[in-house]
Amino acid sequence: MARVKMKYLEIAAPVEESKDIFDYLQLSNCIELEKIDGQEGLHLLSTDRTVSSIEKYGDTAGKALQVLDRYAPEKSGLLSTLKPLPEMTVSEFIEKSDEADEILGVCYDICDCERRISESKASIARNEAALDAVKPWLALDVPMKYQGTESTAAYIGTLPDAYTAQALTDALSEKLEGEDRFECEIVSGTENKSCIFVLCHRECSENVLSALRSLGFSYPSDPTKHPPRVRFERLSKENEKLKTLIEESKEEIKKLSSNRQDIEFASDYFTIRRDKYKALGNIAAGDRFVIISGYVPEDRARNLSDELDRKFTVAMTVTDPDGTKDVPVYLKNKPIAAAVEPITDMYSAPGKDDLDPNPIMAAFYYIFFGLMLSDAGYGLLMAIGCGIAKFRFKVTGKLKKTVDMYFWCGLATLFWGTLFGSWFGDIFELVADQFFHIPDLGAHLNSLMGFNLFKDGIALWFQPVNDPMKLMIYSFLFGIIHLFVGLGACFVKMWRQGNKTGAVFDVIPVYIFVLGIASIGAGVLMEVPPMIKEAGKWCAVAGAVMIILTAGRDSKNIVGKLGLGLYGLYNTASGWLSDILSYSRLLALGLCTGVIASVVNTLGTMPQNLVMKAIMLVPVFIFGHTVNMAINLIGTYVHTNRLQYVEFFSKFYEGGGRSFTPLKNNTKYIHIKEDK
Numbered sequence: 001m002a003r004v005k006m007k008y009l010e011i012a013a014p015v016e017e018s019k020d021i022f023d024y025l026q027l028s029n030c031i032e033l034e035k036i037d038g039q040e041g042l043h044l045l046s047t048d049r050t051v052s053s054i055e056k057y058g059d060t061a062g063k064a065l066q067v068l069d070r071y072a073p074e075k076s077g078l079l080s081t082l083k084p085l086p087e088m089t090v091s092e093f094i095e096k097s098d099e100a101d102e103i104l105g106v107c108y109d110i111c112d113c114e115r116r117i118s119e120s121k122a123s124i125a126r127n128e129a130a131l132d133a134v135k136p137w138l139a140l141d142v143p144m145k146y147q148g149t150e151s152t153a154a155y156i157g158t159l160p161d162a163y164t165a166q167a168l169t170d171a172l173s174e175k176l177e178g179e180d181r182f183e184c185e186i187v188s189g190t191e192n193k194s195c196i197f198v199l200c201h202r203e204c205s206e207n208v209l210s211a212l213r214s215l216g217f218s219y220p221s222d223p224t225k226h227p228p229r230v231r232f233e234r235l236s237k238e239n240e241k242l243k244t245l246i247e248e249s250k251e252e253i254k255k256l257s258s259n260r261q262d263i264e265f266a267s268d269y270f271t272i273r274r275d276k277y278k279a280l281g282n283i284a285a286g287d288r289f290v291i292i293s294g295y296v297p298e299d300r301a302r303n304l305s306d307e308l309d310r311k312f313t314v315a316m317t318v319t320d321p322d323g324t325k326d327v328p329v330y331l332k333n334k335p336i337a338a339a340v341e342p343i344t345d346m347y348s349a350p351g352k353d354d355l356d357p358n359p360i361m362a363a364f365y366y367i368f369f370g371l372m373l374s375d376a377g378y379g380l381l382m383a384i385g386c387g388i389a390k391f392r393f394k395v396t397g398k399l400k401k402t403v404d405m406y407f408w409c410g411l412a413t414l415f416w417g418t419l420f421g422s423w424f425g426d427i428f429e430l431v432a433d434q435f436f437h438i439p440d441l442g443a444h445l446n447s448l449m450g451f452n453l454f455k456d457g458i459a460l461w462f463q464p465v466n467d468p469m470k471l472m473i474y475s476f477l478f479g480i481i482h483l484f485v486g487l488g489a490c491f492v493k494m495w496r497q498g499n500k501t502g503a504v505f506d507v508i509p510v511y512i513f514v515l516g517i518a519s520i521g522a523g524v525l526m527e528v529p530p531m532i533k534e535a536g537k538w539c540a541v542a543g544a545v546m547i548i549l550t551a552g553r554d555s556k557n558i559v560g561k562l563g564l565g566l567y568g569l570y571n572t573a574s575g576w577l578s579d580i581l582s583y584s585r586l587l588a589l590g591l592c593t594g595v596i597a598s599v600v601n602t603l604g605t606m607p608q609n610l611v612m613k614a615i616m617l618v619p620v621f622i623f624g625h626t627v628n629m630a631i632n633l634i635g636t637y638v639h640t641n642r643l644q645y646v647e648f649f650s651k652f653y654e655g656g657g658r659s660f661t662p663l664k665n666n667t668k669y670i671h672i673k674e675d676k
Contacts, residue, residue, distance in 0.1 A: 002337075002356035004330045006660075007301040008321040011292040013314045018283075018290045021312050025292070026276055027090065027674065029664035030304055032328055033294040035282040042284035042291060047277040054277060057104055058270035064107035064263050067114040071250050072257035084394050085671040093672050096265060103266040106259045113249040113256075120242040120249075127235045127242075130222070134235075136188040136195045137220075137228035144223035153205035155198040156223070160216040163194045172198075175211035182208050264669035272665050279663050295321065295660070297330050327352070330660035337362040339404035347645050348655025355493055357653050361644055364482050365405075366412040368643055371478070372589035372636040373409075374464070375597060376417025377424035378629045382410025396671075420590075421459025424625055425597025429457055434605050434613065464590055465598075472587045473525050479583030480518055482643070483576070484511065486651030493652055505550035513543025514576050544569055579647045585639050593632045600624030 009031060013021050025031050036044070068074075088096070137144060140156070148154035163171070168184045176182075182200035189195065196217075200208045209217075224231045284291045296304055301318050308314050321327045329349045331341055337359040344350075344358055370379065386407035389395050395403050417423065421442070432438040442454035456463045464471040487507055494503035519536025522528050551568025552561035604620035607613045649655075665672045 002331060002333055002359055003350065004332050005298040006295045006321055006327050006330060007298050008319050009294060009296045009301060009305065010317045010319075011308065011314050012289055012316075013292070013312060014289055015285065015287075017312050017314075018285075018292075021292070021308065021314070022276065022280065024308070024311065026272070026279075026663050026665060027672070028304060028307075029662050030300045031294045031296050032660055032662050033279050033282040033292065034325075036284040036291055036293055042286050045280050045283060045285055047281045051274055051277045051281075054270055054274045058267060058274060060104065060107045060111060061263055061267040061270060063114075064110040065260070065267060067110050067253060068257050068260055068263070071114075071253045074260060084396065085667070085669065087671045087673055089673055093269075093670075097269055099262070100266055100269055103259065103262045106256055107263055107266065110253055110256050110263075113253045116249045117246050120246045124239050124242050127239050131232060131235050131239075133220075133222060134224065134228045134232050136193075137224075138188075138232060140187050140195075140197060140228055143226050144220050144228060145225055148199065148202070148205075151202055153200055153202050153208070155196075155200075155209060155212055155217070157196065157212075157217050157219045159194045159196060159212075160192065161194065162189050162191055163196070168194070168196060168198075171215060172208065172211050175214060176204075176207055268665075268667040268669050271667065275663065275666055294663075295328055297332075297660070299332075326658060328660040329657040331356055331358065333358050335404060336408060339401050339408060340365050342398060342401055342405070343641060343644065345659065346641075347649065347653075349657035349659045351654045351656040353493065353497055354654055354657065355489055355652070357489070357649065360485060360489060361648065362408075364485070364648070365640060365644060366408045367478070368482075368586060369409040369636055369640045370412025370414075370416040371475075371586050372639060373413045373593055373632055374416045374420055374590040375422045375424065375593050375629075376414050377422075377427075377625070378593075378632075379410045379413025379415070379417050381629070382406055383414060384410075386410060416590075419459065419461040420594070421454070421457045421463050422594045422597065423458070424621070425594060425599075425601045426457070427597075427601050427621070430601050430605060435610070463594075464587070465594055468587060468591060469525060471590060472584060473522070475583045475586035476518075476580055478586065479580050479647070480514065482583070482648060483579055483651060484514075486648045486653075487511065490652035505546075505553065509543050509546035509550060510572055510576075511543075512539050513547060513572060516540030516543055517573070517576075518580075547572055579650075582643065582647055585643070589632065589635055589639060592635075593628065596628045596632075597625060600628060 011021070036042070142154075142156075144156050146154050146156060159168075163186060165184050165186050168186065169182075172182060172184065181204070182198055185197040187195040187197055198208060198212065282294075296318075305316050305318055308316065331338075331350075333341065333356070340358050340362045343365065344361070350356055373379065386403045389403045390400070390407060429441045432441040432444070438444050440457075442456070442458045445458070446452045446454055453460065455461060456466060462470060487510060491503045491507040494500070494506070516536045516539030519528065519532050520540060523533055547569045548562070548565035550565070551572075552564025555561045555564050600620065601617075601624075603624065604617035605613050607616055
């Protein structure tokens with residue numbers, strides 16, 4: 001089974017049973033609710049305000065968990081994300097729900113502690129800025145706002161240059177021409193600023209101030225009412241209190257971290273309630289009954305309707321959905337094909353008339369991935385790691401599909417790496433040569449076994465580094481097969497839609513033309529029997545003629561038919577040439593992985609001394625192959641996806657569908673299961 005047919009379910013139930021029915025539907029995880037159009041005597045439930053309140057509670061729980069992660073992180077291992085979620089039965093969940101308000105209070109306490117920490121840190125930052133501003137004035141024993149006495153005037157401020165008391169006196173005397181008397185003091189100074197105190201008689205204060213301003217004098221931006229040391233000591237004591245408050249708040253958070261599991265429960269609880277009340281906005285209610293409707297997969301529709309009929313007082317209808325409606329897409333595949341469903345989802349869910357591409361894409365995806373990574377050692381590590389995640393930690397959901405995908409990709413990489421004789425590059429051959437003086441490991445193993453298993457080194461087939469042209473030819477061959485399968489899917493799709501003429505005329509001529517051109521093109525890269533060349537030539541001619549005659553069949557006049565036919569031939573030739581050449585990336589990335597791996601091994605065996613060589617090889621091997629595997633995994637993933645999206649999907653797949661999103665208990669920290 002691939003694409004599951006959807007059914008449309010309508011339920012009428014008494015108001016008093018609606019809550020239990022809705023809870024059951026959410027637990028069943030098999031119905032996507034659809035908003036009911038307004039009907040006479042019914043009204044849609046308004047749940048926006050309730051949803052908003054629940055979202056605030058959920059945000060508070062989520063923020064509390066973020067605070068705990070910051071100040072009291074939970075100890076976790078490298079593989080902790082793969083561990084299955086703790087399980088809780090429905091009855092346990094309902095019983096625990098009574099504690100939600102109390103748990104929310106703990107969340108508020110944690111958030112208050114974090115708020116005090118943030119506010120205290122902000123206050124400390126402001127105080128530190130004020131301390132930095134007052135430090136240059138600590139030697140001043142009068143307030144910075146001091147302006148003198150009845151007979152004297154005081155000027156406290158800064159000058160933009162470095163002065164000594166004598167230099168400042170001389171500069172002012174030059175401005176005042178020696179007529180006015182004053183005293184100067186340098187409170188502190190740096191290379192580009194001087195903090196000064198100037199005292200003069202009141203009658204000459206204006207002249208002194210004018211002279212100071214000519215030197216660039218400016219008053220302090222925040223002068224103190226008391227001697228600067230008083231403010232400095234007050235701010236220092238305030239910062240100490242704030243630091244103490246921060247530490248106390250951190251300790252309080254650590255104490256409250258014992259409630260982490262309860263807060264995780266509350267986060268999931270509010271998420272479930274939010275989803276529930278959002279979905280409630282889709283149902284119509286009257287005074288005595290409610291109407292619930294939505295889409296259900298055909299294979300679960302009968303069981304769901306039977307269970308609802310057995311447990312509740314309901315009236316139901318199960319029908320085929322209206323063809324004009326936006327029916328969701330639900331895919332159900334075997335594990336090997338299901339593993340690549342996330343790849344298709346990243347592109348788009350199948351459209352209304354699309355085939356499910358996953359069953360036919362899966363084999364090519366794994367083959368191309370393995371061919372591009374092409375190192376048996378890397379593939380073995382991937383398969384072992386994903387196998388442990390699958391069987392030891394029992395991962396579920398989307399993570400399970402991702403792990404499954406990389407597991408099969410790892411096996412494919414192991415297969416191709418074995419054929420190409422690449423095990424962490426050429427490490428086996430290098431070690432045999434450098435440490436055991438066996439220059440040809442493959443020949444040595446063949447002689448020990450008594451038959452020729454290894455063909456080129458330790459490769460079961462050939463080594464791409466030694467014969468890249470051979471791999472290029474096979475890359476193009478795999479590409480043509482891949483594209484032909486996509487074109488075949490297009491034939492099936494058009495035939496099912498009733499466009500049998502289009503299926504024949506848009507697919508068959510292309511098959512004939514491309515096969516002919518491929519036979520001729522292969523002769524450029526390798527020896528091709530003359531009979532195949534001759535057959536290819538006539539296939540290419542026949543295919544070209546068929547394309548010219550059929551590509552413009554929708555035109556009403558002969559000139560238009562011929563013009564569109566020639567244009568169709570040009571598009572077919574250029575498009576398919578471009579698509580086939582794209583598969584050269586299979587060669588490029590396959591060679592890249594092997595060459596870099598061999599370079600890493602060579603670097604590790606550079607020392608001449610055997611002991612030093614062994615010592616150096618281990619860290620270089622571990623670091624180099626880790627980096628090489630990580631980089632090439634990214635490149636392989638990206639380019640494998642590209643071959644599916646650009647080359648394969650363009651032949652038959654339109655997308656634009658909407659994935660089936662049933663009402664369910666969407667939890668992050670716990671798994672809710674039915675009571676036995």
